Every structure is written in C-alpha cells, then in structure tokens.
Amino acid sequence: MTDNALTTADEPTKKASTKKVAAKKVTAKKASSKKAPARSAIAPRNASRRAATSKEDGARLVKFYRDMMLIRRFEERAARAYTEALIGGYCHLNLGEEAAVVGLMGALRDTDYLFTNYREHGYAIMRGIDPNRAMAELYGRVDGVSKGWGGSMHMFDMSHRLLGGYGIVGGQLPLATGAALAIKYRGLDEVVMCTMGDGTANIGAFHESLNIAALWDLPVVFVVINNGLGMGTTVAKASAEPEIYKRASAYAMAAERVDGLDPQAVFDAAQRAVASARAGHPFLLEVVSERLRGHSVVDPAKYRSAEEVSHLAQFDPVPNLAARLIKEKILTAAEVHRIDEEQSALADAADAFAQSSAHPDVATLFDYNYATPVANDSRRLPGEALFVTAQRPSAEVGR
Amino acid sequence: MTMKTYRQALHDTLRAEMLRDENVFLMGEEIGVFEGSYKITAGLLAEFGEKRVKDTPIAEEGFTGAAIGAAMLGLRPVVEIMTINFSLLALDQIVNHAAKVYGMFGGQAKVPLVIRTPGGGGQQLGATHSQNIELYYAFVPGMKVVAPSTPADAKALLLAAIRDDDPVLFLENLALYNTKGEVPDDDRPAEIGKAKIAREGHDLTLIGYSRMAYIAKNVAETLAESEGLDIEVIDLMSLRPLDRETIVNSVKKTHAAVVLEDDWLTYGIGAEIAATISDGAFDYLDAPVRRVAMAEVPMPYSKVLESAAMPTNDDVVNAIFQTLEAVGRRLKKVGQSHD
Ligand SMILES: Cc1ncc(C[n+]2csc(CCOP(=O)(O)OP(=O)(O)O)c2C)c(N)n1
Ligand SMILES: [Mg+2]
Numbered sequence: 001m002t003d004n005a006l007t008t009a010d011e012p013t014k015k016a017s018t019k020k021v022a023a024k025k026v027t028a029k030k031a032s033s034k035k036a037p038a039r040s041a042i043a044p045r046n047a048s049r050r051a052a053t054s055k056e057d058g059a060r061l062v063k064f065y066r067d068m069m070l071i072r073r074f075e076e077r078a079a080r081a082y083t084e085a086l087i088g089g090y091c092h093l094n095l096g097e098e099a100a101v102v103g104l105m106g107a108l109r110d111t112d113y114l115f116t117n118y119r120e121h122g123y124a125i126m127r128g129i130d131p132n133r134a135m136a137e138l139y140g141r142v143d144g145v146s147k148g149w150g151g152s153m154h155m156f157d158m159s160h161r162l163l164g165g166y167g168i169v170g171g172q173l174p175l176a177t178g179a180a181l182a183i184k185y186r187g188l189d190e191v192v193m194c195t196m197g198d199g200t201a202n203i204g205a206f207h208e209s210l211n212i213a214a215l216w217d218l219p220v221v222f223v224v225i226n227n228g229l230g231m232g233t234t235v236a237k238a239s240a241e242p243e244i245y246k247r248a249s250a251y252a253m254a255a256e257r258v259d260g261l262d263p264q265a266v267f268d269a270a271q272r273a274v275a276s277a278r279a280g281h282p283f284l285l286e287v288v289s290e291r292l293r294g295h296s297v298v299d300p301a302k303y304r305s306a307e308e309v310s311h312l313a314q315f316d317p318v319p320n321l322a323a324r325l326i327k328e329k330i331l332t333a334a335e336v337h338r339i340d341e342e343q344s345a346l347a348d349a350a351d352a353f354a355q356s357s358a359h360p361d362v363a364t365l366f367d368y369n370y371a372t373p374v375a376n377d378s379r380r381l382p383g384e385a386l387f388v389t390a391q392r393p394s395a396e397v398g399r
Numbered sequence: 400m401t402m403k404t405y406r407q408a409l410h411d412t413l414r415a416e417m418l419r420d421e422n423v424f425l426m427g428e429e430i431g432v433f434e435g436s437y438k439i440t441a442g443l444l445a446e447f448g449e450k451r452v453k454d455t456p457i458a459e460e461g462f463t464g465a466a467i468g469a470a471m472l473g474l475r476p477v478v479e480i481m482t483i484n485f486s487l488l489a490l491d492q493i494v495n496h497a498a499k500v501y502g503m504f505g506g507q508a509k510v511p512l513v514i515r516t517p518g519g520g521g522q523q524l525g526a527t528h529s530q531n532i533e534l535y536y537a538f539v540p541g542m543k544v545v546a547p548s549t550p551a552d553a554k555a556l557l558l559a560a561i562r563d564d565d566p567v568l569f570l571e572n573l574a575l576y577n578t579k580g581e582v583p584d585d586d587r588p589a590e591i592g593k594a595k596i597a598r599e600g601h602d603l604t605l606i607g608y609s610r611m612a613y614i615a616k617n618v619a620e621t622l623a624e625s626e627g628l629d630i631e632v633i634d635l636m637s638l639r640p641l642d643r644e645t646i647v648n649s650v651k652k653t654h655a656a657v658v659l660e661d662d663w664l665t666y667g668i669g670a671e672i673a674a675t676i677s678d679g680a681f682d683y684l685d686a687p688v689r690r691v692a693m694a695e696v697p698m699p700y701s702k703v704l705e706s707a708a709m710p711t712n713d714d715v716v717n718a719i720f721q722t723l724e725a726v727g728r729r730l731k732k733v734g735q736s737h738d
Contacts, residue, residue, distance in 0.1 A: 088523030088702055140523070140701035151525050151700030167527050168485070169457050202456035203488070230457055232433030238456040303432045359703040365696060378665055378695040381707065383714030385689060385721065386664075391728065 057264065058330040064106070064263040065321050065331075066339055068098035071122035072318050073340075073347035074131055078121060078138055078152075081351060082297045087138045090167075091152045094122035096292035099317035100225055101126055103266025104287070107274045108193060113161045113183075115176035115194045118153035119225075120165035123195070127160040135350035141357035148360045149368070170203035172196065173222070177209045180218035180282070191277045193270075195223040199230020201244045213282040214251040221273045221283045225260065227291040232303040245286035253284055260289030261317040290315045400583055406576040408550035409439045409515075412557045413477065415586065417447055420475065423561060426453045426462050427479030436481050437517065437576055463489035463514065467497045467566070470512040475561060480516040483570070484530050489514075497566035498541030509564040513557075518661065519573030519610065521709055526697035529705075531661040533609075534668055536568040537638040543591055544638040546570040548612035550580040552636060555589035562588060570638075572610045572661075594642035596649065600631035603719060603726075604649040604656040606672055608635035611659035611710075618715045630719070638668060646672060647679030654685040655726050657718045659710065664692035686725035689718045 053061065075093040082091045094101055097119070105126035108114065116123050124134045129145055137144030138152050145155045145162075153167040163179060166172040176194030183190045200206060201224055213220050224244045228235055235242045248255030254276055258269035266287055273283040292312050294301040301309070313319075325331040331339075366379040380386070403411070416423050429436055431444035431454040444452040455462040459480060466476035480486045486493070493514065500510050520529035537544045543565050547553040553571070560567035597612065598619050607615040612634035619630040631649050635642070650656050656676055658669040669690035676688050694708040730736055 089525060089700060090528075140703075146700075148701035148704070149526075149699045151523060153528075154525055154700065167525060168488075171527075199457045202458050204458065204460050231429050231436075233429065233454055233456070237432075237454060360699070360701045362703060362707045365694060365699070365704055365707050369696060380664065380694065381714075382694055382710035383691055383717050385687075385718075387687075391732075 053328055053330065058328070060106075060267070061264060061321065061325060062331060064099070064102045064267075065318075065325060065336075066343065067102040067126060068263065068318050068321060069339055069343040070131065070346060071098045071101060071125060073344045074125060074135070074350065075121060077347040077351050078135065079293075079297050081135075081138065081354075086355070087152065088140065089151045089153065090118070091138070091297040092119040092295065093293060093297065094119060096290040096312075096316065097225060097227060097260065098122060099263040099321070100260040100266050100287045100289045103260075103263040103268075104193065104195065104223060104270045106263075106267045107270035108191070111161065111190050112274070113163050113176075113179055113190065113192045115163050115172040115179065115192065116165055117169070117172060117196055117200070118165050118167045119197070120155055120162075121152070124155045124157070124160075124162055124165070127157070127162045129155070129157050129160050129162065131346055131350040132353035133157075135347075135354040136357045139354040139357065140359070141354060142360050143353070143357040170196065170200050170205040173200075173205045173209035176220055176222075177213050177218060180213065180220035180277075181216065183219055184216070184280070189278055190219065191274050192218075192220040193223060193274070194220060195225055197230055198224055198226040198228065198235045198244060199233060199238055200224070201247065202230075202238055206247075207250075210248065210251045210253060210282070210284065214253045217280040218282050219277045219280060221270070221277045221285060223270075223273075224284070224286045225289050226286055227260075227289045229291055229295070231295045231299075232301070243286075245284055248284035253282055255284040255286070257286040257288060260287035261315055261320065263317070263321065290317075292316060400581040402579060403550055403582050404576065405547075405550045405553050405571075405578050405580075406437065406439055408554045408582050409557060409571070410441065410443075411582075412554045413440065414443060414446070416477075416558065416561045417443070417451060420561075421451075422473065422475045423477060424451045424453065424474065425477050425479065426455055426466055428455055428457055428459075428481050430454060430479050435479065437573070439515070439571075439576075440479065459485050459488035460492055464492035464496065466512055466514075467492060467500070467510055470497075470510045470566075471500060471508045473511075475511045475513075477513040477515060477561060480514060482528065482573075483516045483518045483532055484528050486514070486516055486536075487532070490535065493536065493542070493566070493568070494539050498539045501565065502541055510566045511564045512566045513560045513563075513569055514566070515557075515569045515571060517571040517573050517576075520661070520693070520698055521705065522573060523700055523702055523705055524698075525700045529698040531693070533568065533570050533638060534662055534666075537641075537668065539639075541566070542639055543567040544570065545589075545591055545636060546572075546609040546612075546638055547636060548572075548575065548597075548607075548609055548616075548634050550578070551582045552589060552595075552634070554582050555587065556591070556636065558586055559588035559591050563591060567591070570609055574610050575613060578613065589636065592637050592640035592642060594645040595634045595636050596631065596645070597634040598630065598632040600629040601653055602629045602631075602655075603722060604631045604633060604646075604653045605659065605715075605719070606633045606635065606646065606656060607659040608638060608668070609661065611661050612636075614712060614715060615659055618712055618719070621712075622716065622719065628719075628723075641671065641675070643675045643679060646675055650676050650680040651683045654683050655722050656684075657689045657691065657715070657722055659715060660690065660692045661710075662692060663695045664690055665695060667692055685729045686722045689722050691715055691718050 101122040140148040245255040430440040434441040518531040622628040673688040
C-alpha cells in the first residue's frame with residue numbers, strides 16, 4: 001500500500017495496511033461528519049514525503065502519463081467537436097478523472113469485464129478500444145464502437161470486454177452483478193469491475209446490487225468515482241454518509257478509499273480490490289477525484305463558487321504527474337512535451353477519422369430489432385400506413 | 400394576457416401556487432441549487448428556501464414514494480422527474496401506490512400529488528433517453544394524465560393538477576419549453592378530462608397532444624393556406640381521463656381522422672383513439688383512421704437514424720393526403736358527397 005492510499009477521512013494518517021481487512025470492521029462507526037472531507041484532508045500531496053520511485057514504478061508512471069494525456073487530449077477534442085455541433089446528445093467528459101481511469105483500468109486483465117456509466121470515453125480507450133472508433137461513436141458514424149447507435153453515453157465493445165456505458169444512473173450495477181454471477185456460474189477466474197459516480201450510490205440499485213454480490217460472493221468490484229458532485233449536488237447534500245466506501249459495511253463487504261488524483265495509488269488499490277473479487281469477495285472502492293469542468297460540456301457549473309473553481313487547477317492530475325515526473329528526473333521537460341504532442345496528434349487523428357466515417361444507412365434502422373428474427377416484427381417508418389387501404393369490391397358494398 | 404414561453408408559464412404557475420398554498424412544495428433532482436435541468440424552477444429555492452424546494456438525491460423511487468406519503472398526510476407535493484425516462488425507476492411507487500391508495504383503502508386517504516416530467520426525443524440522446532412513455536401512466540386507473548401543448552394550457556392544467564386531490568402525471572415536452580403564447584393573467588384552472596378543439600374545420604380531424612398537438616396545429620394552418628384544406632384539430636390535453644365525446648363528435652362532422660403520437664404505434668395512445676372512433680363513429684367514417692407514430696425501434700443515437708425514426712411534418716401531410724384520397728374513393732363509390 002502506498003502512502004497515498006486513503007484511510008478513513010477522520011483518521012487521515014492511520015496506516016492503510018490495517019484497512020484492507022478493516023473494511024469489514026469499518027461498519028459500526030456512526031456517520032461521523034456530515035461534510036465531505038476537503039481534498040487536502042484526503043491524501044498527502046507532498047511529494048517529498050513519498051518514497052523514492054523505483055525504476056519499475058517510474059516506467060509505469062510514464063505509461064500512466066501517456067495514457068492520461070491521451071484521455072485529456074481526446075476529451076478536449078470531443079468538447080470542441082461538441083461545441084461545433086458535430087457531436088450531438090449529451091457529452092460527459094473524464095477531465096480531472098484521468099488518473100482514476102488509468103489506475104483502475106491498469107488493474108484489469110484483458111479477460112476481465114468493465115461496466116460503467118455515461119462518462120466513459122477514457123475507460124473505452126483504456127480498455128484498448130481504438131480512439132478512432134471511440135471518436136467515431138461520438139460522431140454517430142458506422143465505424144463507431146457501437147456503430148453509431150449508442151453515442152457518447154453508450155459505448156460497448158464485447159471484444160474488449162467493455163460491456164457498456166449506461167445513461168440511466170445506476171443501471172449498470174445490477175448488470176455487472178449478473179455478469180459476475182455468470183463468471184462464478186462457469187467457474188472462471190475473471191472479474192467484473194463496475195464504475196459509477198458518487199451520486200449513483202444513492203439509487204436503490206446500489207444497495208440491491210451490493211447486497212446480492214456480497215450474499216453470493218460474486219467476483220465484482222464496485223468503484224465509486226467520487227468527484228464531489230452529481231450534476232450540481234454535492235456529496236454532502238446527497239449522501240447521509242458522505243464517506244461512501246463505508247456503506248460497504250452494511251453488506252459486510254470489504255472496502256477502501258483512495259486518492260483518485262494519484263494514478264499509482266489508484267492502481268495499487270484497484271489491484272487489491274480486483275484480487276479480492278477474484279477470490280470471491282466483492283469489493284467497494286471509493287476513488288476520490290475531481291470534476292474539472294461542468295457535468296457535461298454544456299454545463300457552465302455556475303453553482304460552484306469562483307473560489308472553488310480557482311482551486312481546481314491545483315488538483316489537475318495531468319500537470320501534477322508531469323511535474324512529478326520531471327522533479328524526480330524520470331522524464332525531461334522535453335520528453336513530457338513530446339508525449340503531449342504525440343497524444344494530441346492521436347486525438348486529432350481520431351477526429352479526422354470520425355469525420356470521414358460514413359453515417360449509418362437508413363436501411364439499417366430495423367437491423368437490431370431482435371436477435372432472433374420473429375414473425376410480424378414491426379419494421380414501419382413513422383408515416384407508413386399499417387395496411388394499403390383495402391377496397392371492398394363494389395358488389396359487396398351494402399352487404 | 401401576457402406573452403410568455405411554456406417554460407415561463409410553468410415557472411410562474413408553480414410560484415403562484417406556492418404563494419397561495421403553503422402545503423404546496425417542490426421535490427426533485429437538481430431543482431434547487433442547479434435551478435432545474437430545464438430551468439423551470441429557477442429562482443424558487445432563493446425565494447422559498449429549502450423547506451419548500453427540496454433537492455433530492457438521485458433516488459426516483461425513494462423521493463416519488465416519499466411524495467406520495469406526504470400527500471397522504473395532506474401536503475401537496477409537486478415532484479419533478481428530470482425526464483419521463485427516469486420515471487421508470489419510480490414506476491412501482493406511482494402505479495402500485497399513488498394510483499392505488501385511494502381506492503384500495505376505500506377512499507380514506509387522498510393522494511394530491513403532481514409529477515411533472517418532460518418527454519421528447521430528437522435530441523440524439525439515444526435509446527434510454529428519448530422515450531415517450533406517458534402511455535404507461537395513462538393505462539392505469541386511479542392516475543390522471545395531462546399533456547398541455549401551449550403556454551396557456553400549461554398554466555391552466557398545472558393549476559388544475561395542483562388543486563386536484565388525485566395523483567396527476569403532468570407531461571411536458573423538451574421541444575415545447577421555448578415556444579411562446581399568450582397566457583391569461585387570471586388563475587382559472589382547466590378541467591382535467593376535457594379535450595379542446597384547437598382549430599375548427601370540416602375536412603378531416605387531426606388529433607394530437609403535447610408536441611404532436613403543436614405540430615397538428617402548424618400542419619393544419621399550412622394546409623389551409625397552401626391547399627385550402629379545412630382541418631379540425633383536437634388537442635387532447637388530457638390522456639386519462641380521455642374525452643372520447645369530443646373526438647367522436649368531431650369525426651361525425653369530418654368523417655376522417657389522423658392521429659399523431661410521439662410514442663410507438665403498437666398499443667400506443669393512437670390505438671385507443673382509433674378504437675374510440677371505431678366504436679363511436681363507425682358509420683360516419685369515410686376512410687380508415689390513420690396513425691402517425693415513431694418507428695418501433697430503440698432510438699438510435701445517429702442523427703440520420705434518429706430522424707428516420709421520428710415522425711416529421713411531411714409524414715403528417717402525407718397521411719392526411721392519403722386519408723383524403725381514401726375519402727374521395729369512397730365517396731365516388733357510394734355516389735355521395737358531403738358538400
Ligand atoms: C435514473 C436517472 N436519474 C437521473 C439521471 C440524470 N443524471 C445523469 S448524470 C446525473 C448525476 C450523476 O452523478 P454521479 O453519480 O456523481 O456521476 P458523475 O456525473 O459525477 O460522474 C444525473 C442526476 C439519470 N441519467 N438517470
Ligand atoms: Mg459525481
């Protein structure tokens with residue numbers, strides 16, 4: 001466990017090694033503070049207190065940085081295209097959550113599964129999906145990862161075991177639980193990870209799913225990305241127990257809370273969580289993160305004070321990691337810069353690819369009505385009549 | 400009369416009713432600090448405070464059920480469900496409790512609850528966020544379902560819904576929020592359960608509600624100008640109870656009907672209208688009742704596919720022409736004329 005792993009917020013210095021098991025005991029303590037902990041209370045940001053980075057860790061950090069920068073540039077490119085009305089619907093970005101995304105996805109094997117929500121572009125790319133296909137989905141084109149049927153909120157790719165972004169808050173939780181059931185049923189050693197936001201912990205499906213998963217010892221990790229906000233509602237205003245990982249205690253489930261701005265800390269915690277799930281003990285991992293922009297691209301986030309917003313930049317995990325890499329002489333400033341250029345180029349290429357991909361053919365509108373073809377399936381366009389008006393033969397009129 | 404948007408009419412009516420009756424309070428996701436996903440409740444938290452404007456966690460089943468319980472004790476909650484798609488998470492509380500409490504306990508407890516929620520597609524929100532499922536509520540005895548298409552009706556029906564002692568699902572529409580119209584300054588409620596002849600005519604009856612009533616009026620006006628057609632438009636206003644008499648009387652006069660609906664054709668609202676016409680005006684019909692509805696697919700995200708799946712003005716015009724052609728054939732065959 002790194003020194004960045006989080007213990008309970010009211011005991012910020014308690015050694016986390018006790019906590020792996022502790023989660024089962026976190027239980028009884030009464031909800032202590034109604035206020036969500038300030039970021040500064042969650043994790044030490046002081047790099048000098050960190051143990052020297054090993055070569056292996058350094059290499060991993062560089063990989064994390066590349067990936068985080070790719071997500072960053074991809075999301076910025078998507079935001080621009082959305083503002084230019086090239087992308088429709090809603091568009092929720094991972095800006096500020098890059099460290100969480102790469103740390104979590106790094107802990108999964110290719111054969112593990114991911115269920116997530118509508119804020120999933122970064123996850124899709126980190127599962128190995130080509131950024132071109134992710135961007136093409138935002139553009140609603142045939143080369144999109146969901147063939148243009150899903151859009152920003154609904155990316156899916158069975159071959160990369162991304163089993164969906166879901167737009168209904170909490171919708172993915174029961175599905176993830178069921179996927180874990182299927183894995184256990186078949187006796188496989190795969191794991192399901194199911195990510196969600198802090199606000200999602202308040203929907204009924206959260207409780208039902210965690211209970212079922214714990215009751216049946218299912219190989220699933222529930223991850224709450226606590227970015228402090230569900231649209232404009234703070235965690236403190238939405239969750240009676242703002243330290244969300246503690247809710248696991250109600251289901252006798254192991255849980256942990258980690259600093260989501262530190263990719264290494266997230267990676268370490270996610271590995272523990274995944275190992276637990278693989279051994280048949282479901283896990284609740286709370287990743288404390290930041291949302292650097294509005295809920296979606298169009299949200300100006302006026303409900304955040306100017307002061308709060310002015311502090312956001314200091315929590316930005318991408319430049320923070322760059323600074324660390326340079327400070328610890330893992331990369332030079334020039335190398336950091338080159339990574340940025342390379343990833344920007346990938347984002348631009350994805351955008352160009354998406355723009356040149358074809359729109360779906362209207363003739364395909366009914367292609368996915370049913371998996372098993374069925375008699376009398378409705379394949380009618382909006383204006384079409386049910387029947388060609390049948391004319392009764394004149395001789396019969398009046399009969 | 401004051402000119403205002405549908406959005407403003409809703410906002411002003413909520414505010415006036417909160418001022419009039421302190422039992423009226425609002426509950427829903429993002430209605431306070433965020434001022435409403437579609438800004439209907441903007442400013443109300445500042446004016447009335449957290450007791451009267453309650454931001455809820457994302458817990459549709461929980462807070463809708465809580466509103467039902469509060470209503471049983473005589474409060475008059477007005478719940479906002481962000482879009483009708485999310486009302487599915489509260490379906491059990493609405494169908495099994497809001498609609499049942501009064502009858503199941505022999506009329507001992509009333510449920511004076513309003514659930515405001517917008518429907519609407521066409522914004523590339525994909526399969527789960529583009530549905531028009533008001534039918535689910537209109538299907539249930541014990542529920543009242545209203546669906547205004549103009550700012551004036553939005554006001555009058557919201558007044559009626561809030562003052563009504565039964566659970567009312569108040570259907571709004573994303574595409575209507577910015578539409579404008581004259582709104583009376585008095586606070587006379589509409590009568591729930593009554594449709595409205597939005598335009599008088601003799602050639603054909605065009606029936607719709609919410610966004611589709613708006614489209615019906617536009618198409619009727621356009622065809623009056625371009626083709627000299629004289630189309631009667633019925634704005635249903637209320638889906639349950641359904642004003643069958645107004646529908647039947649109109650068809651007895653025009654002998655033809657086209658029904659517009661934003662939901663799916665099979666088992667949709669239009670099916671009930673068509674059945675009503677068949678029952679009440681069979682002998683007066685000169686053409687089959689035609690329905691224009693959404694294509695029966697989970698709504699695709701792609702703009703191209705989404706546009707193909709949704710009814711357009713052209714679809715409505717075609718349906719009208721084809722129906723009038725059928726009328727012409729029939730009149731020729733039986734050697735009659737309506738003139
Ligand atoms: C059942 C349901 N209710 C409401 C919404 C509207 N909605 C979409 S995202 C969101 C906030 C979710 O917040 P959180 O879980 O913290 O995730 P974040 O957006 O912060 O990543 C809401 C209320 C929805 N999509 N589904
Ligand atoms: Mg959140």
